[in-house]
Structures are given as C-alpha cells and as structure tokens.
Amino acid sequence: MRNWFYGIMGLLLLTWVVSYGYIERTNREVMANALEADYQREFYNLVSHVEQTRVLLGKSLASGSPRHNILYLTEIWNRASDASVSLAQLPLTDINTSASRKFLTQLGDYAYSLAHAEANGRELTEQDYQNLEDFYDELGKFSEDLHEMASRVYDDNYRFTDSMLRRGMRTAIAANDHLSNFVDIERRLQGLPSLIYDGPFSDHLELIEPRGLTGSQISQASAESKAKEFLEKSRKQGYVEVGSADQVNGKIKAYSFTFDPQNSGGLITIDISKKGGHPITMLNSRPVENVVLSQEEASRKGKEFLESLGYKNMVETYTVRQQNSQVISYAYQQDEVIIYPDLIKLKIALDNGEIIGFESFGYLMAHHERELPEPELTPEEAKAKVNSRVQVEGIRKAVIPMLNGKEAFTYEINGKLNGEQYLIYINALTGDEENILQVVSQPEGKLAI
Amino acid sequence: MEKQSFKLTAIGIIVAALIVTTLYLGVENLANNPAKKSRTSVENLETAPVQTGWELVRREDEVNLLTRVIAAEAMGEPYEGQVAVAAVLLNRVRHASFPNTISSVIYQPHAFESVSNGLIWRVTNLASARKAAMDALNGWDPTYGCLYFWNPYKPVSKWIWTRRIVRQIGNHVFGI
Numbered sequence: 001m002r003n004w005f006y007g008i009m010g011l012l013l014l015t016w017v018v019s020y021g022y023i024e025r026t027n028r029e030v031m032a033n034a035l036e037a038d039y040q041r042e043f044y045n046l047v048s049h050v051e052q053t054r055v056l057l058g059k060s061l062a063s064g065s066p067r068h069n070i071l072y073l074t075e076i077w078n079r080a081s082d083a084s085v086s087l088a089q090l091p092l093t094d095i096n097t098s099a100s101r102k103f104l105t106q107l108g109d110y111a112y113s114l115a116h117a118e119a120n121g122r123e124l125t126e127q128d129y130q131n132l133e134d135f136y137d138e139l140g141k142f143s144e145d146l147h148e149m150a151s152r153v154y155d156d157n158y159r160f161t162d163s164m165l166r167r168g169m170r171t172a173i174a175a176n177d178h179l180s181n182f183v184d185i186e187r188r189l190q191g192l193p194s195l196i197y198d199g200p201f202s203d204h205l206e207l208i209e210p211r212g213l214t215g216s217q218i219s220q221a222s223a224e225s226k227a228k229e230f231l232e233k234s235r236k237q238g239y240v241e242v243g244s245a246d247q248v249n250g251k252i253k254a255y256s257f258t259f260d261p262q263n264s265g266g267l268i269t270i271d272i273s274k275k276g277g278h279p280i281t282m283l284n285s286r287p288v289e290n291v292v293l294s295q296e297e298a299s300r301k302g303k304e305f306l307e308s309l310g311y312k313n314m315v316e317t318y319t320v321r322q323q324n325s326q327v328i329s330y331a332y333q334q335d336e337v338i339i340y341p342d343l344i345k346l347k348i349a350l351d352n353g354e355i356i357g358f359e360s361f362g363y364l365m366a367h368h369e370r371e372l373p374e375p376e377l378t379p380e381e382a383k384a385k386v387n388s389r390v391q392v393e394g395i396r397k398a399v400i401p402m403l404n405g406k407e408a409f410t411y412e413i414n415g416k417l418n419g420e421q422y423l424i425y426i427n428a429l430t431g432d433e434e435n436i437l438q439v440v441s442q443p444e445g446k447l448a449i
Numbered sequence: 450m451e452k453q454s455f456k457l458t459a460i461g462i463i464v465a466a467l468i469v470t471t472l473y474l475g476v477e478n479l480a481n482n483p484a485k486k487s488r489t490s491v492e493n494l495e496t497a498p499v500q501t502g503w504e505l506v507r508r509e510d511e512v513n514l515l516t517r518v519i520a521a522e523a524m525g526e527p528y529e530g531q532v533a534v535a536a537v538l539l540n541r542v543r544h545a546s547f548p549n550t551i552s553s554v555i556y557q558p559h560a561f562e563s564v565s566n567g568l569i570w571r572v573t574n575l576a577s578a579r580k581a582a583m584d585a586l587n588g589w590d591p592t593y594g595c596l597y598f599w600n601p602y603k604p605v606s607k608w609i610w611t612r613r614i615v616r617q618i619g620n621h622v623f624g625i
Contacts, residue, residue, distance in 0.1 A: 088548045089557065248593065281590075285580075
C-alpha cells in the first residue's frame with residue numbers, strides 16, 4: 001500500500017518536473033526567436049545601409065551638378081546614420097566597434113557639412129573630393145567584409161542569441177568565427193588619420209582648450225579656501241568639512257571638495273580649477289521642501305551672487321522651474337551683445353534663496369573678450385531676411401555657438417508664426433540664416449529647441 | 450476505508466496543486482515576455498522641462514528614461530555619482546561612437562548591466578534618481594565629458610582600464 005502511494009507521488013513529481021521544464025523551454029524558445037529576429041534584422045539592415053551609402057557616395061562623386069549633389073550628400077548623411085544605429089544594436093559582446101561607428105557617424109556628418117557648404121554656394125575643393133574618395137574606398141572594404149559575414153551567417157544558420165548563451169565562457173574571437181570581419185573592420189578604421197572639417201564630429205573639436213581659464217596654478221590649500229569662500233557666499237547656514245580633496249583629471253583639471261551642511265540633509269560638492277582657482281561645478285543635494293520666493297526674487301539673488309564672485313555683465317537668458325528650485329542661465333554681455341557661449345547656470349532653492357547648484361564649464365571653455373566687428377547688415381536688413389510669414393516681435397545682437405565649434409555674430413530675431421514663438425538667427429556679417437529655434441512654453445519655463 | 454479515502458484526497462490535492470502551479474508558472478512566464486511588458490512609468494511626479502538653449506531636446510519622457518537607469522546603476526551612490534551616471538549617458542548620445550538617442554544608448558545590447566539583468570524594470574526608489582536626471586539634463590556634468598563608468602572593485606573587462614580616468618565618485622570610476 002505504502003509503496004504504491006510513494007510510487008504514485010514520485011510519478012506525479014516527475015510529470016510535474018518534465019512538464020514544467022517543457023513549458024519553460026518553449027517559453028525560452030519563443031523569446032529567443034523574437035530576439036534573434038531583431039538581431040538578424042539589424043544585421044541585414046546594416047549590410048544594406050552600408051551598401052547603399054557606398055552607392056550614394058559613388059553617385060555623388062559622379063554628379064556634375066552641385067544642386068543635385070546636395071541631395072546625394074544629405075541622403076548619405078541619413079544612410080550612414082542608419083548604418084551606425086544598426087551596428088550599435090548588434091550584440092557583439094566581445095568585439096569593440098566604436099571606431100567603426102565613429103567612421104559611419106563622421107562620414108555622414110562630413111557629407112552633411114559639404115551639403116551645407118554647397119547650399120551656401122561654396123564649391124567642393126580638391127581636398128573635399130579626395131576625402132570623399134578615401135571614404136569611398138574604406139566603405140567599399142567595409143561593405144565587402146559585411147557581405148562576407150552575411151554569406152557565412154547564411155550558410156551556417158548562425159544565431160546571434162547562441163553567442164549570448166555562451167557568455168559564461170568567453171573566448172577570444174577565432175579567425176574563422178562568423179563575425180570576425182567586424183574585428184578586421186575595426187582594426188582598419190582605428191588606423192585612419194583624424195579628419196578635420198566643419199562639423200560637430202570633427203576630430204579637432206576634442207582638442208579645443210579652455211579659453212576662459214585665466215590665472216596661474218594654485219595649491220590645494222588655496223583651492224580649499226576658495227571653495228569655502230564660495231560656500232559662505234552661497235549659503236545661509238554653516239557647514240562642516242568632510243573627507244579629503246579629490247583630484248579631477250578632466251578637460252579642466254580640478255580639486256574637488258565635499259562639505260556637510262549643518263541642519264540640512266545632503267552633501268555639497270564643489271570643483272575648483274587648479275589653474276586660476278575658478279569654481280567649475282557645485283551641487284548641493286539637499287531637499288527643498290516648500291516655495292517662498294518668486295522667480296523674480298530668485299533671479300535677483302542669482303545675479304547678486306554672481307556679482308559677489310566677480311562675474312560682471314551677466315544677463316539672465318533662460319530659466320526653468322525644477323521641482324522647488326529655479327534653474328537660471330546667465331550669459332555674458334559685451335557691448336549690448338549677448339554672448340551665449342559664455343554661459344553660467346545657477347540652481348536657486350526657492351525656500352530660502354540659497355544657491356544649491358553652480359555650473360560654469362561652458363563659460364570657462366569659451367569666455368574671452370571678443371573683437372566684435374561692425375555688423376554689415378542693419379537690423380532692418382536682417383529683419384527683411386526673415387520669412388515674411390513670421391511676425392517679428394523683437395531683435396537684438398547675439399553671438400551664438402555653432403555645431404562646428406565656431407561662433408557666429410548674429411541678429412537674434414524673436415518672431416511668431418502659427419501661434420508658436422521662434423528665435424531666428426541671421427548672420428550679422430553675411431546675412432545667412434544660421435539657426436532657427438522653436439520656443440516651447442511649458443508651465444515650468446520655456447524650452448528652446 | 451477512512452485511511453484509504455484520506456490518501457486519495459491527499460493525492461487529489463497534491464495533483465491539483467501541481468497542475469495549478471504548472472499552469473500558473475507557464476502563464477506567468479508568458480506574461481513576463483518582454484515584448485508585452487512595455488509599461489510606461491506611472492509615477493505621478495513633477496514634470497521637468499529643462500533648458501540650456503543649445504543642447505538636446507528635453508521632455509518628460511527623457512527624464513523618465515534616465516531615471517530608471519540611474520536608480521538601477523547608481524543605487525546607493527552619492528548624489529553627485531548619480532548625476533555623473535546620467536551625464537555619461539548624455540555624453541554618449543552626443544558622441545560619434547554611440548547611438549544618437551537616449552533610448553538607443555540605454556538599450557544598446559550589453560551596454561548596461563541593469564538592463565541585461567532586468568533591474569531597471571524593478572527599481573522602486575526613484576525620487577533621488579529623478580532629481581539627478583534633471584540636473585544632468587540641465588547641464589551639470591561632474592565627469593567632464595566621460596563616456597564610461599565602472600566599479601573598480603568588481604571584475605570588469607581589461608579594455609575598460611585602458612580608458613583615461615577622470616575621477617572616482619563613490620564606487621564608480623569615470624573615464625573617457
């Protein structure tokens with residue numbers, strides 16, 4: 001009797017284990033197949049995007065009409081970007097593809113910068129053509145490698161998800177591995193010389209040195225007293241120092257200090273530059289519970305604070321409410337011209353007006369006294385450049401940062417169209433339309449896109 | 450006779466329990482299919498439009514996207530470290546070697562451990578992470594443009610140590 005009972009129980013348990021395992025396995029397969037389909041799609045998209053980019057580049061090189069060439073170059077920009085996105089979505093655990101993705105981004109960006117130049121009436125130079133030819137060669141090899149992999153993936157029914165399951169026992173990619181060409185591509189593209197041109201991904205932009213970092217090297221002790229001085233100006237209550245100073249080895253070398261404010265939660269950290277002892281960033285993580293101050297009062301306190309630190313001629317540009325704090329951007333003003341690159345941001349607590357955030361990286365990178373030329377256009381001429389359907393409401397002079405790292409001296413024209421507000425930037429020297437921003441009003445502030 | 454029916458009842462209960470658990474596990478696993486789990490964030494927190502004029506488009510969706518990654522990746526880190534993690538994500542969006550949207554940076558295969566192990570969908574304590582996300586979107590970057598962060602006390606790929614280290618905050622090292 002007893003044996004019979006246990007026998008049945010054992011059998012039931014076995015049935016349960018088997019059916020449980022079966023269901024789990026089926027589930028896993030359903031999900032793995034869905035994921036595999038995603039990866040296969042991205043892989044073949046990559047093959048096709050790279051191939052199409054290569055063909056478009058060939059056509060661009062063959063095109064004799066600058067106006068049509070703009071179309072090819074813009075399309076290259078789109079295709080190369082699609083290729084880079086597809087490449088980033090592949091699960092290549094052990095293969096680094098960052099140089100390959102940079103190559104695709106830079107190619108697209110370069111093509112776009114040439115399209116922009118042609119739109120402004122500049123003809124392509126011999127150097128431009130040479131660069132495009134070089135891209136074309138590289139793209140040809142890239143495409144060849146992809147096709148080779150694609151045929152191997154097809155022949156052996158390769159599944160990307162299988163390699164993920166093998167993650168536990170990582171091994172170096174063997175020469176005959178299905179995806180080994182990615183390694184070859186990467187090695188080739190890593191060795192490319194850096195490319196300098198007029199676009200946001202040009203290699204020279206990484207080398208730009210801070211212009212606003214005046215002064216000489218200071219010691220850690222004097223940086224510390226600068227940090228304390230900063231705190232005394234920003235706060236109402238005392239503080240206790242904690243921990244030792246850290247070194248920051250970024251674009252701007254700095255000492256970092258941490259303080260413990262009395263009677264409020266959250267630490268304060270301040271970075272002071274080694275050169276010149278400028279405050280770079282400050283963050284106070286204390287909670288702000290209630291709102292007492294208005295936005296105008298916060299703005300006034302912010303300006304007073306900046307003046308007490310010696311930042312003169314700073315004007316408020318944009319402001320947004322962030323929970324119970326007000327974040328305000330101040331830009332430098334020189335001879336009635338707003339210098340947008342020289343930007344300092346403050347975060348002001350609306351309960352007692354304390355400065356709980358400071359950020360001047362942009363200012364330190366860009367700030368210098370500029371030689372502003374006389375505008376070639378009068379304000380009236382600049383307004384005339386604006387689309388006639390836009391209702392102009394205001395105009396002022398502004399220096400704006402361009403994506404290529406340069407600055408442009410412009411008229412900033414504030415206008416309305418279809419009930420939306422726009423900021424239109426007309427170059428004060430050439431009359432070119434440099435940029436258009438749409439201002440989106442939200443309850444907490446305005447957003448310029 | 451009584452003993453017999455007791456045994457039968459016991460077996461019946463066990464069988465029923467097993468069938469129910471099996472079915473339940475099966476159903477639950479199907480419901481866990483990531484394709485169906487695209488719930489959006491439902492916390493009713495303040496929206497945060499932010500603005501510097503010249504950078505990325507900021508929307509509440511972007512704050513939401515960042516918040517979960519920060520909460521999962523920088524759990525227990527100092528506040529500055531949380532802002533730093535968010536800043537790394539945003540620096541990637543602007544860099545040529547990485548995808549150009551916040552979502553594709555976050556969900557890039559193998560980019561973040563918390564996405565691989567599902568932690569970003571389980572984190573619940575989001576208040577501080579949300580604040581950090583907004584600060585980073587507003588332009589605070591304690592990393593000075595870093596693209597990577599890792600925990601130096603855990604085994605990580607050798608390659609990551611070839612990066613130039615900018616600073617350490619809490620348990621994370623930040624590098625370019």
